[in-house]
Amino acid sequence: MANTDIEQQIIKLRKEIEAHNHAYYVDNNPTISDFEFDMRLKQLESMEKAYPEYFDKNSPTQRVGSDLTKSFKQIVHQYPMLSLANTYSEGEVTEFYNRVRKSLNTDFDVVCELKYDGASISLIYENGELAAAVTRGDGVRGDDVTANIRTIQSIPIRLCGDFPSRFEIRGEVLMPFAVFDELNREKAENGEPLFANPRNAASGTLKLQNPSEVARRRLDSYLYYLLGEELPAETHYDNMMAAKTWGFKISNAIRCCRSLDEIFDFIRYWDTERRNLPVATDGIVLKVNDLRQQRNLGLTAKSPRWAIAYKYQAERALTRLNSVSYQVGRTGAVTPIANLEPVLLSGTTVKRASLHNADIIAGLDLHIGDMVFVEKGGEIIPKITGVDTEAREAYMPKVVFPQCCPECGSALVRNEDEAAHYCPNEDHCPPQIKGKILHFVSRKAMDIIGLGDETIALLFEKSLVGNVADIYELKISDIAPLERLGEKSAQNIVDGIEASKQIPYPNVIFALGIRYVGETVAKRLAKAFPSIEQLEEATLEQLIQVDEIGEVIARSVVDYFAKEEHRQLISRLKAAGIRLAADEQPGHISALLEGKTVVISGVFAKHSRDEYKDMIEQNGGKNSGSISAKTSFVLAGDNMGPAKLDKAQKLGIRLVTEDEFLEMIAKQKD
Ligand code: IVH
Numbered sequence: 001m002a003n004t005d006i007e008q009q010i011i012k013l014r015k016e017i018e019a020h021n022h023a024y025y026v027d028n029n030p031t032i033s034d035f036e037f038d039m040r041l042k043q044l045e046s047m048e049k050a051y052p053e054y055f056d057k058n059s060p061t062q063r064v065g066s067d068l069t070k071s072f073k074q075i076v077h078q079y080p081m082l083s084l085a086n087t088y089s090e091g092e093v094t095e096f097y098n099r100v101r102k103s104l105n106t107d108f109d110v111v112c113e114l115k116y117d118g119a120s121i122s123l124i125y126e127n128g129e130l131a132a133a134v135t136r137g138d139g140v141r142g143d144d145v146t147a148n149i150r151t152i153q154s155i156p157i158r159l160c161g162d163f164p165s166r167f168e169i170r171g172e173v174l175m176p177f178a179v180f181d182e183l184n185r186e187k188a189e190n191g192e193p194l195f196a197n198p199r200n201a202a203s204g205t206l207k208l209q210n211p212s213e214v215a216r217r218r219l220d221s222y223l224y225y226l227l228g229e230e231l232p233a234e235t236h237y238d239n240m241m242a243a244k245t246w247g248f249k250i251s252n253a254i255r256c257c258r259s260l261d262e263i264f265d266f267i268r269y270w271d272t273e274r275r276n277l278p279v280a281t282d283g284i285v286l287k288v289n290d291l292r293q294q295r296n297l298g299l300t301a302k303s304p305r306w307a308i309a310y311k312y313q314a315e316r317a318l319t320r321l322n323s324v325s326y327q328v329g330r331t332g333a334v335t336p337i338a339n340l341e342p343v344l345l346s347g348t349t350v351k352r353a354s355l356h357n358a359d360i361i362a363g364l365d366l367h368i369g370d371m372v373f374v375e376k377g378g379e380i381i382p383k384i385t386g387v388d389t390e391a392r393e394a395y396m397p398k399v400v401f402p403q404c405c406p407e408c409g410s411a412l413v414r415n416e417d418e419a420a421h422y423c424p425n426e427d428h429c430p431p432q433i434k435g436k437i438l439h440f441v442s443r444k445a446m447d448i449i450g451l452g453d454e455t456i457a458l459l460f461e462k463s464l465v466g467n468v469a470d471i472y473e474l475k476i477s478d479i480a481p482l483e484r485l486g487e488k489s490a491q492n493i494v495d496g497i498e499a500s501k502q503i504p505y506p507n508v509i510f511a512l513g514i515r516y517v518g519e520t521v522a523k524r525l526a527k528a529f530p531s532i533e534q535l536e537e538a539t540l541e542q543l544i545q546v547d548e549i550g551e552v553i554a555r556s557v558v559d560y561f562a563k564e565e566h567r568q569l570i571s572r573l574k575a576a577g578i579r580l581a582a583d584e585q586p587g588h589i590s591a592l593l594e595g596k597t598v599v600i601s602g603v604f605a606k607h608s609r610d611e612y613k614d615m616i617e618q619n620g621g622k623n624s625g626s627i628s629a630k631t632s633f634v635l636a637g638d639n640m641g642p643a644k645l646d647k648a649q650k651l652g653i654r655l656v657t658e659d660e661f662l663e664m665i666a667k668q669k670d
Contacts, residue, residue: 006047010054013044017060018158025154025220026249057605058129058157063150063215072143072207073639078168079227081122081136083302084285084309090264093286096308097260100288100297103305108293111237112266114253114274115283115309116222118174119203121149123223126166128159135206145206147603149173151215156247163246167228171248174220174279175202183217189439190518191331193420198280210548212608213520220279223248235289256289271312275346283311314375317350318388319343321370324355324399326406330435331515332423334412336361336401338372338384346376354381357419358401365389369396407431427565433467434460436513440468444519445511446500450493458482468511469569471497472576501577508578509535514560516553524548525557527610532570532580536561545625547609592665593621597630601644602637604658615665627653635661 017040023031030037045061048054056062087093100108122142124132133149135142149155152173175183180198187194195201205217223243225236232242237256244250253270257263267284274281288294288306297305320341327335336355343350353374355361364387366372371391376382404411405423407430412421423429426436437456441448448471459465464478474497479490503511509532510522517525528546529535535557543554560566574580598616600609600623607615612635613623627634627647634640634648636655648655656664 006051007054010044010047010051013040013047014056014059017041017044018156021060021153022156022247026247052606055606062605063153063157072145074137074141075132075134075144076141077122077134077137077139078124081120081139081142081170082299082304083139084307085303086283086309086311088311088313090267090310093263093267093308093310094260096286097263100306103297104288104293109235109237109289110257110263111240111287111289112255112257112263113224113285113287114222114251114270114277114281115285115311116172116174116224116251117199117280117282118172119199119206120170121145121173121206121221122168122170123149123155124166124168125159125163128163130155130157135203143207147211148206148208148214151211152219152221154221154249159246161245161247162232163242164228164230164232167226167231169223169243169248170225170227171221171223173202173206174198174222175205175217176220176278177280178278179218186518188329189442189444191329191333191513191515192518221249222251222279224251224285231291234291236287236291236294237289239291267310274312283309285309314385315346316373316375316385317343317345318371318373319350321366321368321372321384323368324361324366326402328405328407328423328429328431330432330439330513332426332429332432334402334405334421334423336399338366340372340374343374345374345382350374350376350382352381353384355384358414358421359419361399361401366399367392367396368399369393405429427467427563430460437465437468437471439513440511441471441500442511445507446503447507448493448496448500450489450496455479455482455485455493467569469572469576472573472578501579503579505530505532505579505582508532508573508580512560515556517557521549521553526582530582532574536567536570547613588620589618591620593619593632596621596632597624598622598633598635599624599627599631599644600635600637602640604637606658606662612661615661619665627651 017037020031020037020040023029024037032040041061044059048059048061085096087096097110100110120136122134122136123130124134130146130150132144133146133155135145137143150157175198177198180195180201183201184194195204201217202219205214205219208214224240226239226243231239233239237254240250240254255262255266257266263286270281270284286308288297294304294306299305321338322341323339325337325339327337329335336357338353338355340351340353355366364372364384366384366387369392371388372384373386373388374382375385401421402412405425408423408425408428410423410425410429413424414421423432426432434456437451437460438453440446441451441456451471456465459474459479459482462482464474465471474494476487476490476494479485479493480487506523506526509526510517510519524546525535525543529538538557538561540551540554540558543549543557544551570580593616598621600612600616604612616623616635621632624631627644629651631648631651631653633654633656634644635658636645636648637658640655
């Protein structure tokens, strides 16, 4: 096939995939099966790999994200990002309506929309391409999170139809409830703090330094405000409809209302209907439709006079606080749980509510027996938002956070800057031991089938296992007599234990349950320290040098291996035959970079940072994190940090672009 034909074929395939993406993510109306879609995407990936000369950063294959520098560039908003006046009262909606009527002194329409509860974003499009995506920040300037936004499938990277050459569109980035639940489940498994609600999860995700992790979190979006010098229409509603034809996800929950009655119909309808939506909403936004009328009404310092947000009351119930119990998790975090007199709240009976930590209890000044307000917002677990102090009797005792672990009696500790109390007795506190063993055998760790919650509890109670190394000494005769088990189950468990000796090294690191070491961090550690001995000896500084590993994780790893008990555990695992080293690394391809020290900086389009690191090592070079007189050259991507750029220039160190580097290496191969 001639090269131009190939290029045409690649372009055609990209267009086709973009159209399927739009049908799936924006219209919620898939046009082909997931399988067929995957096949097309794979075909495009392999063609792009075979013909890198047709690389396009806007290709649908590039949405998976790449590596990025450590901090975000700031961008000043061309139009400041204002907020909206808020109200919870229908009376104030009427007042808003009457105020507008008086001020305009003529007929007007009000567009009603849902108020989405996520992270606000401003997208700038130039010549039909996404040029930048900026967070609200302080309203005047925000963070440039373009690389992360590019991973959101419902945000078009390239537009279709008849769009202005330059405009901004604002909206909300959202984490669907289902993704939020899954993410928190994973976080709990990794012993990481949970996100309180989908809004925090969405804004936290936008600030991640690793776009591939952002991609994995499947964020969604709704756009609701168009700005620019050449807009297609003179009304907000028509502008939204035009934006829809360009490819944006504009909610169908939008109505142009001619009267207050129509506005209240909309408000009341969505009060219940919004519960069926996959994303969080917390009210209705009312906007004067005509842009000229909007300009006449003008702005206050903080918000426009032509719009108002009506917020729904979170559902609330009043019930009695019977007691507070304290749960100790796998990582030793102690979570207070309120035990309530059962009460009906938005269709479910609530018996328990999370109290999160000691500060929350103190802030509420809780007493046992108090009548408390329970609310269900975007969170899954209801929370206590207030106390009816009038109903308090003098005899009711104050809730005091315990000083000792309710499970093992150890004195609790609280780290600076952290709200949670921890039981430090990580190796001997029963729920922590059982939690660590359960984590060790879980699917993404050692994947030992048959050892569930109950069996582990039984083995622990019978003193057959007290840590993860004990698992490898279990015999059929230990397991078979346990309740609900038997010879056959025991045999299966022992087989599973034997098979786990083949589990790869990165999974083993994850399985150890070191605080903050989730699956991804474990992979990075395994790569940087290919044997457990190297990891055991790694210093804080060496750990921080590893991509994506900050001080908190590094310290946790150092602390883990500093304990003699853990070192002994590892040597017992080693003796049992667990894989505690990486497979052989591929040998050197060339000596092209022999004796050279390379610093990688910035964002790359064709390969990830890790891939470039590998290429440097495979060609005999050394990677370094900081520029010094010893640096041979900087492999420089886009958005290289200003401090690094400055230093490289001062020291006269050459900047090599991604393409130059790839050419350099390709020549060597020839
Ligand atoms: S319009 C100048 N429409 O609520 C007004 N905002 O409290 C521009 N929001 O900053 C905003 N849904 O983050 C608008 N349909 C909607 C919205 C909406 C959610 C958020 C947005 C805004 C905040 C104001």
